[in-house]
Amino acid sequence: MDSPFQFGTLATDKNFIDRVEDRKQLKQMLSSNINVALISPRRWGKSSLVKKAMEELVAERKEFRVCYIDAFSINSEAEFYNAFASGVISCAAGKVEKAIKDAKNYLGHLLANVTVSDGLSDILSVNLGFKPQEMDKMEILNLPEKIAHDKGIRIVVCIDEFQQLVNLPEYPDMEGKMRTVWQKQKLTSYCFYGSKKHMMVDIFGDSQKPFYRFANLIFMPKIGKGDWIPFICEGFQSTGKHISPAFAEIICETVECHSWYLQQFAFYVWSATEREVNEDIMQASLKRLIDTNSPMFISDIEKLTPSQRAMLRAIRDGVSQLSSEETVKNYHLGNPNTIARNKKVLQEKSFIDSEEGHLVIADPVFKLWYQGR
Numbered sequence: 497m498d499s500p501f502q503f504g505t506l507a508t509d510k511n512f513i514d515r516v517e518d519r520k521q522l523k524q525m526l527s528s529n530i531n532v533a534l535i536s537p538r539r540w541g542k543s544s545l546v547k548k549a550m551e552e553l554v555a556e557r558k559e560f561r562v563c564y565i566d567a568f569s570i571n572s573e574a575e576f577y578n579a580f581a582s583g584v585i586s587c588a589a590g591k592v593e594k595a596i597k598d599a600k601n602y603l604g605h606l607l608a609n610v611t612v613s614d615g616l617s618d619i620l621s622v623n624l625g626f627k628p629q630e631m632d633k634m635e636i637l638n639l640p641e642k643i644a645h646d647k648g649i650r651i652v653v654c655i656d657e658f659q660q661l662v663n664l665p666e667y668p669d670m671e672g673k674m675r676t677v678w679q680k681q682k683l684t685s686y687c688f689y690g691s692k693k694h695m696m697v698d699i700f701g702d703s704q705k706p707f708y709r710f711a712n713l714i715f716m717p718k719i720g721k722g723d724w725i726p727f728i729c730e731g732f733q734s735t736g737k738h739i740s741p742a743f744a745e746i747i748c749e750t751v752e753c754h755s756w757y758l759q760q761f762a763f764y765v766w767s768a769t770e771r772e773v774n775e776d777i778m779q780a781s782l783k784r785l786i787d788t789n790s791p792m793f794i795s796d797i798e799k800l801t802p803s804q805r806a807m808l809r810a811i812r813d814g815v816s817q818l819s820s821e822e823t824v825k826n827y828h829l830g831n832p833n834t835i836a837r838n839k840k841v842l843q844e845k846s847f848i849d850s851e852e853g854h855l856v857i858a859d860p861v862f863k864l865w866y867q868g869r
């Protein structure tokens with residue numbers, strides 16, 4: 497029997513719930529030539545949301561084409577320009593023969609060899625193995641606008657984990673070029689999404705940087721209990737099992753409505769249940785949830801220094817004044833410089849987050865695991 501709960505793949509179709517407002521907002525902005533920077537912690541559902549919203553947009557407005565670029569796997573400047581050109585050409589062409597023709601037409605002078613394949617998947621992939629020269633870079637960045645103009649279409653370029661590009665040595669130069677070229681485009685809009693909040697805010701919210709106010713920042717909220725509880729209950733029901741709304745609510749609360757963990761936890765409960773969920777199943781499934789994730793947590797904290805771990809313990813214990821004399825002494829937090837630096841590191845590595853002015857452990861299952869240590 498297929499599980500009604502899924503994690504590790506994008507949520508689509510039946511498995512995609514809620515986000516009505518988020519979808520509407522994304523579609524509205526991107527179709528009105530307003531760029532978006534969508535931010536949320538890891539695994540809350542950014543990629544699923546963008547994919548779903550863009551599918552709807554394409555279904556509603558025939559002139560739109562959407563291209564997806566994953567910056568996470570890009571390791572050099574040349575790779576970025578290749579991925580960008582390939583993505584744009586593939587989404588605008590639709591067919592292999594067409595893509596080859598377009599690639600030659602628009603980029604022929606830059607390309608030594610073009611390979612285009614549609615492989616076994618239905619996703620067209622164009623691989624333009626070239627090394628762009630200075631002038632070409634601007635030309636490539638303007639490719640979507642040029643194609644959109646020629647073909648009478650509009651293009652949305654979605655760049656996942658955009659903040660990863662900052663790690664490339666050439667990023668400052670790329671950033672300047674992107675801004676210069678992209679800000680003039682009228683037929684192309686950009687959706688940047690990423691999970692490193694401080695980096696995304698730094699890129700799009702710092703008045704000293706080229707991308708300042710280039711995109712509308714959206715902090716994606718969580719899906720609420722009101723949507724999760726019926727989803728959980730119906731998932732059980734549709735497979736001949738039963739969970740009470742009270743247990744479903746406990747699932748939501750345990751993982752603080754974190755999308756990925758919620759699906760994972762619900763899956764464990766569902767697979768341990770023959771007909772009716774009970775307290776024992778809930779307990780055993782929670783243990784399984786924590787145990788499965790613990791190797792990752794261990795490897796994460798092993799990368800921290802002793803004073804960073806000390807700070808994490810203090811935050812776990814709910815200490816409100818990290819720099820008070822007593823806390824510093826009890827937890828061995830180090831001198832004020834160390835404290836300030838560690839706070840920054842823990843935030844950058846997404847261990848902690850600030851919520852209404854105080855620091856909390858960001859990952860709900862990490863929190864449960866860490867409490868027991």
Ligand SMILES: Nc1ncnc2c1ncn2[C@@H]1O[C@H](COP(=O)(O)OP(=O)(O)OP(=O)(O)O)[C@@H](O)[C@H]1O
Nearest residue numbers: 502503504507513538539540541542543544755756
């Ligand atoms: N709208 C949704 N409805 C139901 N489940 C969802 C939804 N969005 C996300 N999920 C669940 O959360 C998981 C993570 O979603 P997704 O990969 O879209 O998140 P992400 O924010 O892009 O993650 P990452 O930070 O790893 O890129 C999915 O595999 C799915 O189980």
Ligand SMILES: [Mg+2]
Nearest residue numbers: 542543544656
């Ligand atoms: Mg993602």
